[in-house]
Amino acid sequence: MKALIAMSGGVDSSVAAALMKDKGYECMGVTMRLFHSEEQRLSPKSCCSVRDVDDAARVAVLLSIPYEVKDYTADFSEAVIDKFIRTYQNGGTPNPCIDCNRYLKFEKLLEYGLSRACDVIVTGHYARTGYNEENGRYILKKALDPAKDQSYVLFNLSQEQLKYCRFPLGELSKTQTRQIAAEYGFVNADKAESQDICFVPDGDYASFIEQQTGVSYPEGDFVDTEGNVLGRHKGVIRYTIGQRKGLGIAAEYPWYVCGIDVENNRVCLSHGKELFTDTLTARDVNLISVDHIEGRMRVKAKVRYRQQEQPAVVEQTGEDSIRVVFDEPQRAITRGQAVVLYDGDVVVGGGTIA
Numbered sequence: 001m002k003a004l005i006a007m008s009g010g011v012d013s014s015v016a017a018a019l020m021k022d023k024g025y026e027c028m029g030v031t032m033r034l035f036h037s038e039e040q041r042l043s044p045k046s047c048c049s050v051r052d053v054d055d056a057a058r059v060a061v062l063l064s065i066p067y068e069v070k071d072y073t074a075d076f077s078e079a080v081i082d083k084f085i086r087t088y089q090n091g092g093t094p095n096p097c098i099d100c101n102r103y104l105k106f107e108k109l110l111e112y113g114l115s116r117a118c119d120v121i122v123t124g125h126y127a128r129t130g131y132n133e134e135n136g137r138y139i140l141k142k143a144l145d146p147a148k149d150q151s152y153v154l155f156n157l158s159q160e161q162l163k164y165c166r167f168p169l170g171e172l173s174k175t176q177t178r179q180i181a182a183e184y185g186f187v188n189a190d191k192a193e194s195q196d197i198c199f200v201p202d203g204d205y206a207s208f209i210e211q212q213t214g215v216s217y218p219e220g221d222f223v224d225t226e227g228n229v230l231g232r233h234k235g236v237i238r239y240t241i242g243q244r245k246g247l248g249i250a251a252e253y254p255w256y257v258c259g260i261d262v263e264n265n266r267v268c269l270s271h272g273k274e275l276f277t278d279t280l281t282a283r284d285v286n287l288i289s290v291d292h293i294e295g296r297m298r299v300k301a302k303v304r305y306r307q308q309e310q311p312a313v314v315e316q317t318g319e320d321s322i323r324v325v326f327d328e329p330q331r332a333i334t335r336g337q338a339v340v341l342y343d344g345d346v347v348v349g350g351g352t353i354a
Helices: 011-022 038-042 050-063 073-089 096-115 159-164 174-184 205-213
Strands: 002-006 026-033 067-071 120-122 127-132 137-142 220-223 229-233 256-261 266-270 276-287 296-302 310-318 321-331 338-343 346-353
Touching: 002 011, 002 096, 011 026, 011 050, 011 120, 011 174, 026 050, 026 096, 050 067, 073 096, 073 205, 096 120, 096 159, 137 159, 229 266, 276 338, 296 321, 321 338
Parallel strands: 002 026, 002 120, 026 067, 220 266
Antiparallel strands: 127 137, 137 346, 220 229, 256 266, 276 321, 276 346, 296 310, 296 338, 310 321, 338 346
């Protein structure tokens, strides 16, 4: 059996490669080059940097597996960066890691793996897969370690992709992963995790958007929910629902962003209660454990990566849309982010909040 390992240069994908080799797989490692910017390639905060490529190569040598770097910059720009920019321009907040997994790691890289006669594609994600004999569907499950579970960012995996996916770290904790890396003598055993958007290593995504588009987003009015002007904002792309910091408005009680009106170039603020709602709609839906949601289905749902999933009811309102009603109102449900549905530790599916 032959396995293609997506090697980012981090400890997780390195240990995933080691575990697959230990299982007897013939392994080959690939790092995806996603951008050519010198600042991004040299930044220690960005994945796919020069150091990451070097670390991945050194691990591959230590494991005696073939290794190469594949250029996917054009695909990444079109599928991830362009969508990232469009979402902010339309008043939403994107999740580029979800799109990278969907269109790059588990589409383009899987295509390449199959072209090289690989039987499985392997990443260092903390998640698990399985197969439901009753309905003949592949399933995605949460990792055993709740602190590291990454099933939220994998909800877009199709049945065909899940058929080939392997996540060797799904039953490990991060501490166990680092211990295995240390036992192998991997250079990245204690390497810090990348926390930033990989193509915006300095964190200033608004300046990145302006550089990419050549457009300067003008100032406009901050308004309250009654339309009263409170001050001036610095461009709608600089704000997201629930944001408190960086508003520059002195007040007895804190203000929060509760709405972004792109058409009228206004950012709406409130003191907080308007941020709570119990209902959302989502589109671009991908279902995993079932092929269709019949009637009203009890689930637990989360609307951001670090949120604990909350009790809710979901119903399918169209071939590509769902409506989720939470038992209790949720704070700062944000257009462009993902809602992911769970039945116990099994991912039912998810979609993009509309």
